[in-house]
Amino acid sequence: MLESMNKALASNANPVGIGILVATCLGAFYLHKKKHRELWPLLGLLGLLLFNFFFSNNFLAVEVRDGAFYGTPLNILNQGSEVMLLAIGMTMVIAVKGIDLSVGSVMALSGAVCVMAMKDGSSFFVAALIGLVIATIVGFVNGALVSGLNVQPIVATLITMVAIRGVAQLVTGSNPVAHNDAAFEFIGNGHFLGLPFSIVLVGLVFTVAALLARKTPLGLFMESIGDNERASRLAGVPNRSIKFWLYGFSGFCAGVAGLIAASYITTADPDRVGRMRELDAIFATVIGGTALTGGRFNLAGTLLGAVLIQTLSITMYNQNVPSDIEPMPKAIVILLVCLLLSPESRKQVLQLLRTDQWFPRKVTG
Amino acid sequence: MTEPLLLARGLSKSFPGVKALANVTFDVAPGEIHALMGENGAGKSTLIKLLTGVYQPDSGEVTLAGRAIAPKNPRDAESFGLSTVYQEINLIPHLSIGENIMLGRQPTRFGLIDYKALNLRAKAVLARLDLHHLNVTDSVGSLPAAVQQMVQIARALVVDAKVLILDEPTSSLDEGEVQRLFKVLKRLRSEGLGIVFVTHFLDQVYEVSDRITVLRNGELVGCYTAEELPRLRLIEAMLGRSVTASGRENGGAATESSQVNDQPSVLSAQALHRPGVVGPISFELRRGDVLGLAGLLGSGRSETARMLFGADPAETGTIYVDQVRVNIRAPKDAIRAGLAFSAEERKLEGIIPNLSIRENIILALQASKSSVRLIPRAEQLRLADHYIKALKVKTPSAETPIRLLSGGNQQKVLLGRWLAMQPKVLILDEPTRGIDIGAKAEIEKLIAELSKQGVATVLISSELEEITRNCNRVLVMRDRKQVTELDGAWLEPSDVMKVIAGQETHPSAHPPAAAAHSEEANRA
Numbered sequence: 018m019l020e021s022m023n024k025a026l027a028s029n030a031n032p033v034g035i036g037i038l039v040a041t042c043l044g045a046f047y048l049h050k051k052k053h054r055e056l057w058p059l060l061g062l063l064g065l066l067l068f069n070f071f072f073s074n075n076f077l078a079v080e081v082r083d084g085a086f087y088g089t090p091l092n093i094l095n096q097g098s099e100v101m102l103l104a105i106g107m108t109m110v111i112a113v114k115g116i117d118l119s120v121g122s123v124m125a126l127s128g129a130v131c132v133m134a135m136k137d138g139s140s141f142f143v144a145a146l147i148g149l150v151i152a153t154i155v156g157f158v159n160g161a162l163v164s165g166l167n168v169q170p171i172v173a174t175l176i177t178m179v180a181i182r183g184v185a186q187l188v189t190g191s192n193p194v195a196h197n198d199a200a201f202e203f204i205g206n207g208h209f210l211g212l213p214f215s216i217v218l219v220g221l222v223f224t225v226a227a228l229l230a231r232k233t234p235l236g237l238f239m240e241s242i243g244d245n246e247r248a249s250r251l252a253g254v255p256n257r258s259i260k261f262w263l264y265g266f267s268g269f270c271a272g273v274a275g276l277i278a279a280s281y282i283t284t285a286d287p288d289r290v291g292r293m294r295e296l297d298a299i300f301a302t303v304i305g306g307t308a309l310t311g312g313r314f315n316l317a318g319t320l321l322g323a324v325l326i327q328t329l330s331i332t333m334y335n336q337n338v339p340s341d342i343e344p345m346p347k348a349i350v351i352l353l354v355c356l357l358l359s360p361e362s363r364k365q366v367l368q369l370l371r372t373d374q375w376f377p378r379k380v381t382g
Numbered sequence: 383m384t385e386p387l388l389l390a391r392g393l394s395k396s397f398p399g400v401k402a403l404a405n406v407t408f409d410v411a412p413g414e415i416h417a418l419m420g421e422n423g424a425g426k427s428t429l430i431k432l433l434t435g436v437y438q439p440d441s442g443e444v445t446l447a448g449r450a451i452a453p454k455n456p457r458d459a460e461s462f463g464l465s466t467v468y469q470e471i472n473l474i475p476h477l478s479i480g481e482n483i484m485l486g487r488q489p490t491r492f493g494l495i496d497y498k499a500l501n502l503r504a505k506a507v508l509a510r511l512d513l514h515h516l517n518v519t520d521s522v523g524s525l526p527a528a529v530q531q532m533v534q535i536a537r538a539l540v541v542d543a544k545v546l547i548l549d550e551p552t553s554s555l556d557e558g559e560v561q562r563l564f565k566v567l568k569r570l571r572s573e574g575l576g577i578v579f580v581t582h583f584l585d586q587v588y589e590v591s592d593r594i595t596v597l598r599n600g601e602l603v604g605c606y607t608a609e610e611l612p613r614l615r616l617i618e619a620m621l622g623r624s625v626t627a628s629g630r631e632n633g634g635a636a637t638e639s640s641q642v643n644d645q646p647s648v649l650s651a652q653a654l655h656r657p658g659v660v661g662p663i664s665f666e667l668r669r670g671d672v673l674g675l676a677g678l679l680g681s682g683r684s685e686t687a688r689m690l691f692g693a694d695p696a697e698t699g700t701i702y703v704d705q706v707r708v709n710i711r712a713p714k715d716a717i718r719a720g721l722a723f724s725a726e727e728r729k730l731e732g733i734i735p736n737l738s739i740r741e742n743i744i745l746a747l748q749a750s751k752s753s754v755r756l757i758p759r760a761e762q763l764r765l766a767d768h769y770i771k772a773l774k775v776k777t778p779s780a781e782t783p784i785r786l787l788s789g790g791n792q793q794k795v796l797l798g799r800w801l802a803m804q805p806k807v808l809i810l811d812e813p814t815r816g817i818d819i820g821a822k823a824e825i826e827k828l829i830a831e832l833s834k835q836g837v838a839t840v841l842i843s844s845e846l847e848e849i850t851r852n853c854n855r856v857l858v859m860r861d862r863k864q865v866t867e868l869d870g871a872w873l874e875p876s877d878v879m880k881v882i883a884g885q886e887t888h889p890s891a892h893p894p895a896a897a898a899h900s901e902e903a904n905r906a
Contacts, residue, residue: 253749
């Protein structure tokens with residue numbers, strides 16, 4: 018036990034590892050001072066990093082090979098990119114009191130369509146474009162169901178979730194289809210400026226989403242729809258078309274994530290790609306401080322939430338937690354962060370920690 | 383008079399900040415239908431909830447057949463013989479008629495429900511209501527509203543009710559169904575039941591009631607026999623205004639009406655109709671007009687406003703804004719045409735609670751301007767600060783979430799939202815309800831100022847004084863229809879009241895010259 022801890026410490030106590038820890042601490046301190054809600058997911062992340070600092074070999078080690086960075090932190094980013102993308106779209110949809118359960122299936126579909134198109138002789142770029150367009154169309158179908166036909170979001174996207182998984186199976190003939198293409202492989206495995214290319218894609222999508230949300234009226238409209246839909250309609254906000262476009266955007270994000278997922282294993286796997294990923298995306302959104310009831314949303318928090326979830330998955334992998342029971346400890350950590358997010362439950366926890374109630378003082382006199 | 387069956391003496395009830403009911407005495411004799419009347423907030427529902435144990439009175443006592451009772455909850459009240467039928471249908475749709483009637487008091491045999499006895503007893507109760515044709519095993523969900531209402535009454539009777547309280551039982555029924563209900567009520571009356579009947583419909587009150595009790599602002603105005611209380615007096619009692627009183631104390635925008643009449647038309651509504659809801663409604667608004675929509679609750683005032691603004695769009699009829707025909711299918715169409723609408727339900731349809739005052743103010747302007755280009759932050763702040771100052775909103779900062787403000791301040795922010803758009807027509811539905819006197823006066827002053835600047839306003843208010851004080855013309859509505867339009871320059875609340883009551887009066891209060899003038903102008 019002590020020996021393995023020593024080993025882990027030796028591997029993690031390098032300049033990069035300590036740098037990551039210090040940076041996280043500084044970030045948390047800054048957020049605390051500014052009273053930002055992102056503090057709580059960041060504290061959760063810090064806790065996980067500290068745990069791994071002492072118990073996981075090579076968790077915080079980064080090395081440079083062929084001009085690119087490698088190591089667990091980069092794996093977290095690379096593998097986390099799928100959840101980050103899904104969660105960005107999810108956050109936008111949840112802000113308007115919706116939800117998109119179909120994103121996991123859409124991932125599978127976009128990857129499948131892309132690979133099959135390449136098999137048919139399309140170049141990767143055309144194939145990827147077809148995949149993305151189809152993913153976006155599925156998003157618009159969700160949007161039409163929700164805003165045009167007034168189907169409850171959870172029902173509408175549950176239907177597409179099931180249906181689209183089936184379509185993905187159909188496209189590939191129910192079998193994983195492998196394909197070799199240099200450009201295709203680059204999406205999930207290549208590096209750009211030393212960073213995994215997938216995370217560069219996340220950065221692009223995030224920037225677009227953040228600009229839309231903060232530099233156009235979209236963010237204001239989204240929050241007003243999520244907060245009071247009737248009032249915002251009476252104020253002239255185009256509720257329906259905004260919802261329609263946001264579901265489309267969520268589909269697009271899932272499409273990009275699907276390309277990354279397929280490229281990562283250079284295979285379109287219609288059955289396993291994206292399974293349960295919609296739940297990770299919802300978790301990331303909630304942990305990041307966006308309430309499922311809609312209204313105020315927080316894209317940066319969502320990104321942090323996605324990193325937290327991926328760190329958690331990799332931590333469990335490193336601790337040799339069998340993948341069958343992996344969701345259980347994950348659920349516990351998510352629950353803890355959610356409790357941290359709520360001021361009421363924080364107060365209750367602090368109450369529990371007050372020692373005087375466990376050891377009541379004797380009444381004298 | 384016979385010994386009262388139900389007697390409530392000196393009932394009072396306060397909620398934080400309001401005295402909902404003050405020292406009200408109310409009685410019901412056996413074999414009588416007793417109407418309980420009053421405008422919104424008069425205390426009718428509070429009184430009923432005290433009688434049925436939903437609330438406990440702060441003071442006062444209730445006796446039923448000479449025995450003091452203090453029901454702890456509606457169920458308790460039922461066990462004393464005091465049953466209530468609420469306005470909304472409270473049945474379980476997929477259970478059968480019999481099950482619904484006997485719900486919570488199912489006869490059992492060996493611990494299981496005895497369906498034979500259940501259905502027999504349900505049948506017996508339905509027979510009392512003349513509903514022999516109903517099959518007690520049918521499920522309730524498929525029945526028409528009127529029959530469901532009857533099932534509710536049956537459910538109330540099954541407990542051996544001595545007193546039956548009906549809270550707005552007719553609001554969802556058509557004319558024939560109302561007649562059927564009344565027949566049943568009369569029959570129950572002849573059986574010696576005491577019936578309390580709450581409604582807003584004047585005709586119905588006179589059709590079945592023996593006595594009428596009127597409440598206003600939580601106080602008892604009086605209890606009258608139906609014969610001794612003509613309609614007009616009833617409305618006076620409800621609104622708290624004497625029709626014979628004369629002499630106006632206030633001049634507001636209203637006094638300037640005759641000058642307004644030669645102004646160009648800003649909005650013209652022609653035969654706006656939403657079948658089954660309201661209409662047809664026609665009127666014309668000129669620059670600076672303040673048009674009041676007057677009428678009792680449920681007369682279709684708010685529905686008219688919502689139709690005009692496209693919140694619940696008209697199915698037929700045309701709207702012209704600045705003499706140009708506009709097609710208003712949704713609020714955003716109305717906003718584009720220069721209309722603004724402050725809804726009655728501030729919390730449900732006005733404020734965006736968690737957004738800041740600044741965001742609440744710029745929302746409609748932003749939505750009308752562009753979905754792509756954000757109003758620059760500096761401009762947003764300037765607008766917010768401007769309206770916070772101009773409307774005297776009390777707030778620590780423009781970034782405070784609006785939900786933290788008081789009702790009056792929220793209302794001012796919402797007005798700011800619409801003023802920021804510089805509308806041609808401002809529709810205000812009960813803009814002063816539930817806000818303090820100071821804020822109320824400021825809002826009325828604002829209406830007058832806007833009128834001077836040429837903005838036309840449609841004002842809906844349950845307070846007739848507010849209408850006559852602020853409006854230069856008044857559109858009177860009754861039973862979801864337009865009754866007439868009055869020139870408000872010389873209008874007294876009593877004039878309006880007479881029209882509301884359905885007495886076609888004429889303008890003894892109008893100086894003939896002014897009346898003629900407006901006639902001419904309207905024709906021109």
